[in-house]
Amino acid sequence: xxxxxxxxxxxxxxxxxxxxxxxxxxxxxxxxxxxxxxxxxxxxxxxxxxxxxxxxxxxxxxxxxxxxxxx
Numbered sequence: 001x002x003x004x005x006x007x008x009x010x011x012x013x014x015x016x017x018x019x020x021x022x023x024x025x026x027x028x029x030x031x032x033x034x035x036x037x038x039x040x041x042x043x044x045x046x047x048x049x050x051x052x053x054x055x056x057x058x059x060x061x062x063x064x065x066x067x068x069x070x071x
Contacts, residue, residue: 003027015042 006027010020019042026035 013042013046 003024007020007024010023015023019038023035023038026032026038
């Protein structure tokens with residue numbers, strides 16, 4: 001995989017400039033263990049955000065149903 005595609009992917013995923021530069025360095029140095037560890041950390045963070053958003057959607061759906069019942 002070329003470096004540009006990796007950088008574009010990291011940016012699309014919401015990684016900040018510091019994270020992107022660090023991961024780029026790890027990739028270029030061949031330190032895939034550190035790179036994979038950090039990518040997994042970022043993935044966990046994204047999953048936490050996803051779950052938080054899902055809870056908000058669930059609460060919104062509940063509120064909508066409650067209001068519809070009162071109608």
